[in-house]
């Protein structure tokens with residue numbers, strides 16, 4: 206027999222234990238609603254439990270990656286009350302350098318976007334993934350309007366006109382007005398809502414990791430635009446041994462496999478050649494992993510009292526640091542839609558419509574922008590390369606154009622959600 210937890214305990218259920226789910230739970234609670242946060246139990250504690258046999262080996266492995274969080278995303282973390290804990294572990298991004306490394310006679314000049322040109326100290330920060338998740342989770346545990354429920358998984362979701370009933374693997378039921386599905390790219394909740402996705406892939410694999418180097422990065426992230434895809438270095442806080450950066454190196458699958466098979470010394474040598482001395486001799490190579498480059502977009506962000514957030518709604522290639530920044534904007538926009546609802550019903554059709562309207566322009570423009578940039582590197586078609594080169598020439602020579610491009614990168618088109626506005 207199943208036990209039902211009544212909706213009076215919570216207006217909203219959030220499914221997922223990643224940063225998008227945790228941020229959405231905190232944001233909706235901050236705007237006044239009671240939230241039940243359903244987290245797969247491997248993720249419910251800041252310290253993953255290796256003894257849990259249901260936990261897959263990749264979840265048990267530590268996530269040593271970092272995430273560049275830009276502009277509004279940092280303001281969001283400040284307003285959620287978690288930024289002070291993350292700041293000492295994060296590195297400021299004060300500039301972004303784009304180097305055309307495709308070769309050939311159409312090579313374009315280097316472009317340096319400086320935060321100071323926007324009268325800012327930085328564009329954002331490179332934040333380590335594990336502390337980010339652990340800090341958001343600790344804040345959710347501490348928040349009186351959030352009930353954290355550890356579960357082996359949400360197994361069934363049924364929407365009707367008045368509510369959604371969720372069932373967990375432990376046979377416990379929750380009846381709520383609205384479900385925020387932030388349960389990752391293979392989102393079971395999205396499937397339960399009957400929301401289809403468009404998927405596409407690229408002939409590329411990303412190698413992600415970190416490395417130490419002799420020269421200071423000076424807070425500058427460098428993107429080398431190469432024929433196989435971008436190779437990006439992102440500043441990390443200095444280690445005792447010296448400066449360090451994280452790496453997202455996109456390659457053709459065969460070349461990525463060859464690079465991954467190298468030992469650290471040979472890999473370091475190859476990376477040093479690709480970086481052309483930009484960061485001086487390399488000191489060390491951290492653990493590396495690979496990620497297939499693909500895109501995925503839900504055909505609608507909301508249906509039947511279920512809204513999608515984070516990678517449940519959209520997956521974009523790790524180019525231009527957009528993925529989680531989009532997920533945070535989803536979280537802040539849902540909080541607005543629920544708080545501004547004309548009735549007490551957090552899952553009313555008007556709430557879902559408001560959320561869809563708030564997110565459509567940002568999602569469409571980022572999907573197209575990232576796709577165009579990536580494909581423009583992959584094709585050798587002369588007019589495309591001429592256009593790309595002209596664009597970089599124009600950016601290198603015009604402060605106005607650079608400022609316009611930087612403004613687009615830092616926040617979404619349209620109104621800024623309340624929790625992404627600086628507190629007075």
Ligand SMILES: Cc1cc2nc3c(=O)[nH]c(=O)nc-3n(C[C@H](O)[C@H](O)[C@H](O)COP(=O)(O)OP(=O)(O)OC[C@H]3O[C@@H](n4cnc5c(N)ncnc54)[C@H](O)[C@@H]3O)c2cc1C
Nearest residue numbers: 221222223224225273359388389515516523527528529530
């Ligand atoms: C190499 C690389 C570099 C990147 N760099 C950046 C960057 O610099 N900036 C940026 O903004 N983005 C970046 N991204 C993207 C970013 O990492 C993702 O957008 C982000 O981690 C997705 O978070 P999420 O919370 O949506 O999903 P996830 O972190 O995947 O979380 C999904 C959660 O759902 C849970 N779940 C699944 N099924 C169920 C169920 N049935 N019941 C309950 N829970 C369930 C899972 O356990 C998990 O906790 C990068 C990505 C890659 C691959």
